[in-house]
Amino acid sequence: MTTETPFFEDVQAHYDLSDDFFALFLDESRTYSCAYFEKEDYSLNEAQIAKIDLSLGKLGLEPGMTLLDVGCGWGATALRAMEKYGVNVIGLTLSKNQYGHVKKLVEDKAAETGLSGDIRLQGWEEFDGKVDRIVSIGAFEHFRFERHKQFFDFAYNALPDDGKMLLHTITAYGLSHHHETGNKIGKDDFAFLRFIATEIFPGGQLPLPKQVTDGATNAGFTVEKIQPLQLHYARTLDAWSKALGENRDKAIELCGRANYNTYVKYLSGCAASFRKDMIDVMQFTCVKG
Numbered sequence: 011m012t013t014e015t016p017f018f019e020d021v022q023a024h025y026d027l028s029d030d031f032f033a034l035f036l037d038e039s040r041t042y043s044c045a046y047f048e049k050e051d052y053s054l055n056e057a058q059i060a061k062i063d064l065s066l067g068k069l070g071l072e073p074g075m076t077l078l079d080v081g082c083g084w085g086a087t088a089l090r091a092m093e094k095y096g097v098n099v100i101g102l103t104l105s106k107n108q109y110g111h112v113k114k115l116v117e118d119k120a121a122e123t124g125l126s127g128d129i130r131l132q133g134w135e136e137f138d139g140k141v142d143r144i145v146s147i148g149a150f151e152h153f154r155f156e157r158h159k160q161f162f163d164f165a166y167n168a169l170p171d172d173g174k175m176l177l178h179t180i181t182a183y184g185l186s187h188h189h190e191t192g193n194k195i196g197k198d199d200f201a202f203l204r205f206i207a208t209e210i211f212p213g214g215q216l217p218l219p220k221q222v223t224d225g226a227t228n229a230g231f232t233v234e235k236i237q238p239l240q241l242h243y244a245r246t247l248d249a250w251s252k253a254l255g256e257n258r259d260k261a262i263e264l265c266g267r268a269n270y271n272t273y274v275k276y277l278s279g280c281a282a283s284f285r286k287d288m289i290d291v292m293q294f295t296c297v298k299g
């Protein structure tokens with residue numbers, strides 16, 4: 011456990027806008043991260059389940075283990091882990107709305123399966139237990155550079171000698187990458203990323219892939235595999251944009267025209283940033299031992 015206070019206010023400013031609003035464009039599992047279109051004809055929901063299975067499948071889960079989900083969102087990964095792998099789960103979120111939504115679902119699943127399911131309104135900064143495996147999907151972007159070392163040390167110490175962590179995060183590319191690839195990046199591209207880090211995800215920061223691998227290896231992990239999913243995120247964002255557009259009137263009724271317009275800009279602009287190779291999204295399999 012660290013002595014740091016999690017960034018509750020910044021995180022809640024985004025996720026606690028309105029559950030009904032997010033439900034208008036997310037799939038029915040309310041997974042809010044890059045889907046994995048493993049098969050060309052997958053629906054968004056099938057691709058979200060495929061991403062969750064891809065992530066959990068890298069962890070070597072065995073029935074009876076305890077899995078920590080750092081940034082459990084609306085609970086799809088924790089529920090799937092209980093159902094498919096027979097593991098106990100602890101899920102952490104900083105969002106009050108997500109906590110209210112997932113706690114009951116996971117408790118019901120625990121009663122049905124005889125497993126333990128514990129959802130907490132708590133940051134990893136405040137977590138003090140030992141677990142067998144860690145999964146973290148789409149949360150690292152909120153942790154801030156100055157806490158990366160603490161996060162990797164925390165994860166390393168929470169795991170047993172043969173422990174594993176699957177870390178899934180959006181990453182940025184530096185100027186040297188754009189020089190090498192001949193990618194034409196302009197002021198507007200950087201202005202868009204600033205808009206995301208101020209108006210959409212306040213305090214959000216995108217690491218370079220090397221920052222993730224250095225952070226993990228400095229803590230003692232070996233990064234066994236890195237899997238980029240860049241164009242899968244563009245496609246996910248297209249699906250969210252389309253669904254939001256189809257629900258325009260309801261979205262405006264729930265959250266106002268300004269929020270609707272901001273989300274249209276955010277979702278379509280992020281899809282373009284993935285396609286332009288400005289940003290990527292990667293799964294890092296970090297193993298101890």
Ligand SMILES: C[S@@+](CC[C@H](N)C(=O)[O-])C[C@H]1O[C@@H](n2cnc3c(N)ncnc32)[C@H](O)[C@@H]1O
Nearest residue numbers: 041042043081083103104105133134148149152
């Ligand atoms: C983009 S959502 C992803 C949710 C989920 N993993 C998914 O794929 O749908 C990011 C999640 O990270 C959580 N989060 C952000 N900072 C956190 C922290 N310091 N500790 C724990 N959770 C955090 C948020 O509350 C939210 O649940």
